[in-house]
Amino acid sequence: MPAALPRFSWALPLLFWGCSVLPNGGAIGEGAFHILGTAQDGGRPQMNCTKECCAEMAKANQKERVAALGVRGERGWMLVDATPDAPSQVAAMAEMPAAILLTHAHIGHYLGLAHLGREAAGTHKQQVWCSNRMAKFLRGNGPWNQLVELGQIELRIMEAGVSYSPIPGVSVVPFEVPHRDEYSDTFAFSISAGGERLFYVPDIDAWDELSFDLIQIANTHDTLLLDGTFFSDQELPGRDMSLIPHPRVGVTMDLLEETVGSTGTRVLFTHFNHTNPLWQSHSPQSREVRRRGFGVAQQGTLPAFRKPEPDPIAPVENYRLVWSDEFDGSEIDFSKWEVRRENGKHGKCTIRRDCSVLDGKGNLVLTTRLSEDGPESGMISTDGFSEWTYGLFEARIQFEKAPGHHGAFWLQSDEYGKVKDDLKASGSEIDICEYFGVPVSLSHNIHWNAYQSKEKAHVGMKIGLVQSKPNPEESFRTYSYLWTPTESVFFVDGKETWRTQEGLSHHPEYIILSVLVSEWESKQIIPADFPDSMLVDWVRVFQLS
CATH class of the missing domain: 3.60.15.10 (Ribonuclease Z/Hydroxyacylglutathione hydrolase-like)
Known part of the structure; x- marks a missing residue:
């Protein structure tokens, strides 16, 4: 608070x-x-x-x-x-x-x-x-x-x-x-x-x-x-x-x-x-x-009144709010977001517009569901609207419940993987938090170089064993990523969980919020677990004053 x-x-x-x-x-x-x-x-x-x-x-x-x-x-x-x-x-x-x-x-x-x-x-x-x-x-x-x-x-x-x-x-x-x-x-x-x-x-x-x-x-x-x-x-x-x-x-x-x-x-x-x-x-x-x-x-x-802007949850100083979405109202603000890969594939899922909605109670709801054609899910991004180089990125999330369903708050660029080992030209994929339906699966990850290539690189930290309470699927928790020119620092509910200098991007990146069923997770999928949902209370971006 x-x-x-x-x-x-x-x-x-x-x-x-x-x-x-x-x-x-x-x-x-x-x-x-x-x-x-x-x-x-x-x-x-x-x-x-x-x-x-x-x-x-x-x-x-x-x-x-x-x-x-x-x-x-x-x-x-x-x-x-x-x-x-x-x-x-x-x-x-x-x-x-x-x-x-x-x-x-x-x-x-x-x-x-x-x-x-x-x-x-x-x-x-x-x-x-x-x-x-x-x-x-x-x-x-x-x-x-x-x-x-x-x-x-x-x-x-x-x-x-x-x-x-x-x-x-x-x-x-x-x-x-x-x-x-x-x-x-x-x-x-x-x-x-x-x-x-x-x-x-x-x-x-x-x-x-x-x-x-x-x-x-x-x-x-x-x-x-x-x-x-x-x-x-x-x-x-x-x-x-x-x-x-x-x-x-x-x-x-x-x-x-x-x-x-x-x-x-x-x-x-x-x-x-x-x-x-x-x-x-x-x-x-x-x-x-x-x-x-x-x-x-x-x-x-009534005298004009705007309450103070929210402070970062992570323990940082001299960062000011530059962008946010509190997900109020009844419809997603499509002046901030796009439906990423609409009607295309993400893992085993087909991305559908109506799998990303607001619930009218201040939350974004991203849903996985099972149709006659297979799994469908929601994914939105700020690609084409807003991207940032460095800053503090925070979201308050309650993850999905079913094992094998994969919720994530992450950053990426359109140039990802195009230039080998050049993180200024291509950036990296920064998975601020990922969750696979089991408390110990909560993790941070950074990827760089092209998918499916021999050069594909990855570093990560599984934090579920020490950060599983309160349960990420039963209550909202705040996930933060501090991105500076020298290192990456990750937080859960304001407590540092991982710090690394590997895979550090120096390229503008946009925000992605998604839930899906991936190829390698498909063996865990049970039809009775559908539909399932990930809730996002808010997303905020801060940068140095």
């Missing part, structure tokens, strides 16, 4: 000049992300609430708007959730949204669509992005079906794990989350805009019911804007809190505190019930949130 970073408080007052202003004080200025409200569905003060938390605001004719998010793109902006306060929230952005995204069908998240009807704004084909179940609810129930039938809204269906671009310059990946889904399912959104990545989940029942890893989300986003409805169970005496489940703020902090401290991810709470003590910035609860490195969202423009 990278060294701990200083903790920050994100609940500071925000000051802007020359900006639109939300009705209760938040400023809307330049930037990608704009918090248009932070209250739970009923707003604050709530109807029929005579408690101190509402009475003073009602007396002063003040109001906290319901939680919503505005996101600016290259042209126009999009509104995340159409709340009952949509008129004032849209006014703060000074123009109608080009798109509206809906998380789910609870009153604070879609009732604002009513303002698009002919009794009010009278919009024409206003894009509304939502899940298929949410769309069925709107089409099947009045008055929402009238908006559809009159063409005042145009429904765009979103699927979990698929990337969309509702407006230019903004990409969105929905994630399904558990909630009281009486009328629709519930989405959280991963949103990329203005060079930042934000994860927005205003409503959820519990973190331990997720189908994805929240820690992984925190590792791969700059900002998390999370459900902070209740600080504790004592806020609504007399109410059965099990009927309105939300993760309590303390539970969320317990889950994410280590990640916030080590990565610098900005985590802010929103969607506060009117009883939540986080409304008072000087309350003991607010001070606790800030002390633990979290923040309380406030109306206004």
